[in-house]
Amino acid sequence: MRKKIILITGASGEVGDALIKHLSKDSNNHIVTWDLRPLTKNIRNLTTHIEGDILSKTLLARLVSEYEIDTIYHLAALLSKSSEFTPEMAHEVNVGGTLQLLKMASEQSQWRKKSTQFIFPSSIAVYGLPDLESKQLYKKVREFEWNQPRTMYGCNKLYCEVLGNYFSLYYRQLAQNQPVTVDFRGIRFPGLISAFTVPTGGNSDYGPEMLHAAAQGKPYVCFVREDTRIPFMTMPDAARSLVMLSQAPREKLTRLVYNVTSFSLSANQIYDKVLEYFPQAEVTFESGEKRQSIVDSWPGDIDDSAARQDWNWQPLYDVEKSFSEYLVPNIKQRYDETS
């Protein structure tokens, strides 16, 4: 019998780190991870790791020959900044990788005669407001509003949500034998902040970068204006939300993709929070037109009431707790240890 596993792709990224820690608390979970890079030392012994390209058909074949795949957390993706430099490659990885895994999830579902679950992290980047007046007017954007992304990453995420919906509801709809469908569920994340990892390749990176720089006593040049506002959430809450959505009874779900968030702050308000804990922090604001316009197109806040209603979503860390209980103590410890 093949061993039943949870597969996490893109596992050595920031969300992967938090998700592995979260899922491995339950010893019944057998986790297999897949990433181009090795896992960091602190999580290496929690999973069986496959190192290699997410597009590799050989690795995929090896995976399905060895395991029964019950749940997939498909985290592998190029983020919104990196994707703008290599848009075709981003499309290949972000869309091609997702399509290949959705097909695999569908085959697994037939073979097991039970849906394989496909949990997909999407992003605030699927939204695109045309100008600051609209951003001011639409303060809390709902899932179905402003789905007009301005980045390749946003386009990829939005399309993959649609693909997931298709695989969940209509894949092989004209086939004679109706297939068992994939159980696709997606979450649109705001900017995420971790105490343990620093992001690369995203456009919401200024939030975490500001804090990590302050904790190391380094000056920081922020690439957006002081008044730039988007929502944020801590990394443990991001991992928790993915697992909560996975565990929600299917019949409670009124949609397949949900916004989740915790707090919305302007860049200047983040700086003020950082100053509360690191009074020496030095931040200058030097907004570059190009990245600024991407962040300006993202909503100032997102409405996560559907997630709250359908599967009792609530962040553990509001803005105060995020800084005082999670971010600051862990970041201080991290840099104290390395200094």
Ligand code: SER
């Ligand atoms: N944090 C991501 C980025 O900046 C948005 O999902 O690309």
